[in-house]
Amino acid sequence: MYDVIIVGAGPAGLSAALYTSRANVKTLVIGKDGGALERVEKIENYFGVAAPISGCELLEQSRSQVQSFGAEIVEDEVLGISWTGTFRVTGIKGEYQGRTVILATGASRAKAKLFGLTEHEGKGVSYCAVCDAFFYRGKTVAVLGHGEYAAHELAQLLPVVGQAVLCTNGKEPEIDVPEGVSVETAGISAVTGDEVVEAIEFADGRQISVSGVFVALGSAGAVELARKVGAQVEGNKIVTDEKMATNVPGLYAAGDCVGGLLQISTAVGEGAQAAMSAIAFTRRNRA
Amino acid sequence: MAVVEITKNNFEAEVLKSQIPVLVDFWAVWCGPCMMQGPVVDALAEEVSTVKFAKVNVDEEMELAQQFRVMNIPTLLVFEGGKVTKTQIGFADKEHLKSLLGV
Numbered sequence: 001m002y003d004v005i006i007v008g009a010g011p012a013g014l015s016a017a018l019y020t021s022r023a024n025v026k027t028l029v030i031g032k033d034g035g036a037l038e039r040v041e042k043i044e045n046y047f048g049v050a051a052p053i054s055g056c057e058l059l060e061q062s063r064s065q066v067q068s069f070g071a072e073i074v075e076d077e078v079l080g081i082s083w084t085g086t087f088r089v090t091g092i093k094g095e096y097q098g099r100t101v102i103l104a105t106g107a108s109r110a111k112a113k114l115f116g117l118t119e120h121e122g123k124g125v126s127y128c129a130v131c132d133a134f135f136y137r138g139k140t141v142a143v144l145g146h147g148e149y150a151a152h153e154l155a156q157l158l159p160v161v162g163q164a165v166l167c168t169n170g171k172e173p174e175i176d177v178p179e180g181v182s183v184e185t186a187g188i189s190a191v192t193g194d195e196v197v198e199a200i201e202f203a204d205g206r207q208i209s210v211s212g213v214f215v216a217l218g219s220a221g222a223v224e225l226a227r228k229v230g231a232q233v234e235g236n237k238i239v240t241d242e243k244m245a246t247n248v249p250g251l252y253a254a255g256d257c258v259g260g261l262l263q264i265s266t267a268v269g270e271g272a273q274a275a276m277s278a279i280a281f282t283r284r285n286r287a
Numbered sequence: 288m289a290v291v292e293i294t295k296n297n298f299e300a301e302v303l304k305s306q307i308p309v310l311v312d313f314w315a316v317w318c319g320p321c322m323m324q325g326p327v328v329d330a331l332a333e334e335v336s337t338v339k340f341a342k343v344n345v346d347e348e349m350e351l352a353q354q355f356r357v358m359n360i361p362t363l364l365v366f367e368g369g370k371v372t373k374t375q376i377g378f379a380d381k382e383h384l385k386s387l388l389g390v
Contacts, residue, residue, distance in 0.1 A: 082319050122359050122376035131318045134345065135358045196356060212358070230320030230378050239380075247380055248323055 001097045002028045003282040004275070005089050007078050007225065008104035010035035011264045012255025014062040015271030016102050016278070021071035023279045028096060029066065029073045030089065032219060034059040035106040036256070037264065046264055058264075077219050078105075079152040080130070081229045083248055092148050099285060100250040100278040101229075103238060104271060105222040107256035114144075114169075116191035117215065124197025125213045128228050129156035136212045138162040142200050144188070145216035146171040153216040154178055165208060167200060169217070184208065222257035244274035250281050290332045291341040295350055301341060303369040309339040310388060313355075313362045315346050320378045324361040327381055335390050363387075 004020045006013045009031025020027040040055035049058075063073060076091035081101060089096040117125055126132040129143075133156055141161050143150050146168040157164055158178060166177060170187040177183055187203035191213055201207040223233050231246040232239040237259040244252045254270035256262050291301050293311060302309045312328045314321035325342075332340035345352040345360060355364060355371065365373035365388065373387055 083322075122362070122374070123356070124358055126359055128320075128359070131320060132359045134315065134317075134360075135352070196358070227377065228319065230323035232378050232380055232383075247378070 001086070001099065002026050003098070003286065004028070004100050004102060004278045005030065005087065005096055005098035006102045006104060007031075007081075007089065008035065008102075008106060008222070008255065008257075009033070009063070009073060010037050010059070010104065010106055010255060010267065011062070012106075012267035012271040012274075013102065013104035014059070014066050015268040016104060016254060016275040017066045017071040017073075017271075018062075018069065019272050019275035020279055021066060021069035023275075025279050025282050027071040028098070029071055030076050030078055030091060030096065031073065032075070032077045036262075043264065077148055078225060079149055079220055081225050082130075083229050083251070087229075087250065090152070100252065100281050102244075102271075102274045102278055103222040103225060103251070103253040103257060104255045104267075104274070105225070105257055107236065107259075107262065108218065108221045114188055114191060116193075117213070120191055120193060120197050120213070123195060124193060124211060125191065125215065127215050127224055129153040129214050129216075130228065132212070132214075133157045133160040136161045139211040140165065140209065141212040141214060142167045142184075142208070142210045143214045143216055144169060145218070147174045147219065149218065149220045150216040151175040151178075152220075153214050154181060157214065161212075165200075165210065170203075222253060226251075226253065226257075242273075243277045244270055245277050250278075250285075252277050288332050288336055288340065290329055291339065293341045293343045293351070294348055298351060301339070302366050305339055305366070307337060307339055308372075308388065309341055309366045310384070311341045311343055311364045311366065313343045313345050313352055313357045313360050313364070315344060315360055318360050321361045324363075324378050327379070327384065328363075331381055331384055335385075335388070337390060338388050 003025040006029045037055040042052045076093045080090040087098045140163040190201045199207045238253040252274040254274040255267040363375040
């Protein structure tokens with residue numbers, strides 16, 4: 001059992017890990033990569049760092065710094081989080097248990113905007129298979145995605161639904177598609193239906209009838225993970241108070257996933273604040 | 288006021304024929320976000336007396352969920368005069384629910 005599991009290894013997550021590990025709080029950082037910062041070539045506006053530095057260099061230094069204080073860093077992609085007093089974080093490589101979780105996976109800057117998706121939210125479009133599979137007993141559903149996150153959502157749906165179709169929106173599936181699941185690789189043009197979802201239309205003009213659409217494009221971002229655990233989300237942001245606490249006890253969020261100024265400096269500051277809150281929570285509940 | 292457990296047997300009397308607005312929380316035990324929503328509804332029920340608060344366990348009352356096309360949980364429906372007037376899908380905190388209910 002970790003005291004703090006930090007999901008995301010960018011500036012917000014690593015900054016949080018710096019504070020928690022120095023406070024002797026057992027810390028695990030789970031990161032897929034360094035996120036948006038990894039792609040920044042030159043940083044010239046970060047406090048105290050006069051010589052231009054690349055995002056990769058800054059991340060590498062931060063990782064070493066965090067590890068020197070005893071935090072563990074694992075490279076894994078998180079697929080789901082559940083809460084029953086403590087947190088269970090499911091990754092591709094394993095499961096991790098934590099007293100608190102800090103979500104710091106950044107913001108998805110280029111999520112596919114599919115016609116009809118937002119309009120049908122709550123009317124057949126779902127972002128949480130574990131919550132909503134129940135309503136599609138014996139029905140045909142589509143899972144939008146092509147990677148491990150889509151596979152995870154499929155695994156939740158298959159025991160319940162009648163038929164599942166993996167719609168990859170133009171990508172090749174990166175997973176072993178479970179038996180009985182059909183695959184549509186054509187680009188998606190729209191999710192349609194008068195009141196509730198009725199069909200998916202493809203760019204090549206075909207359409208398939210479905211009762212539900214489960215969105216699992218790319219990897220699960222902070223907002224998707226927050227939804228699954230019951231944290232309040234507004235648009236593409238997680239709602240936190242000034243201490244970076246969400247409405248779920250022990251769940252915090254920091255960095256681009258809470259919105260505001262998308263800068264390293266704000267991510268680092270929010271990471272530090274989330275860490276302080278997680279440390280206080282851990283100490284209150286560990287004894 | 289205590290939160291009323293709704294079944295198809297008392298739905299008409301408690302919700303459709305209610306003299307005051309009713310907020311109905313559709314939930315299930317296996318839904319993490321619903322377990323967060325429940326206590327918020329309970330707390331609001333203690334505080335607000337002009338609205339009736341009710342819960343439908345979708346595991347036990349699938350027909351009611353289907354009737355109102357509930358496809359995600361938690362879903363909160365507000366009934367006024369026997370009709371659904373407002374819908375909230377996904378977790379909502381106390382302040383959000385208060386503004387939904389206009390209280």
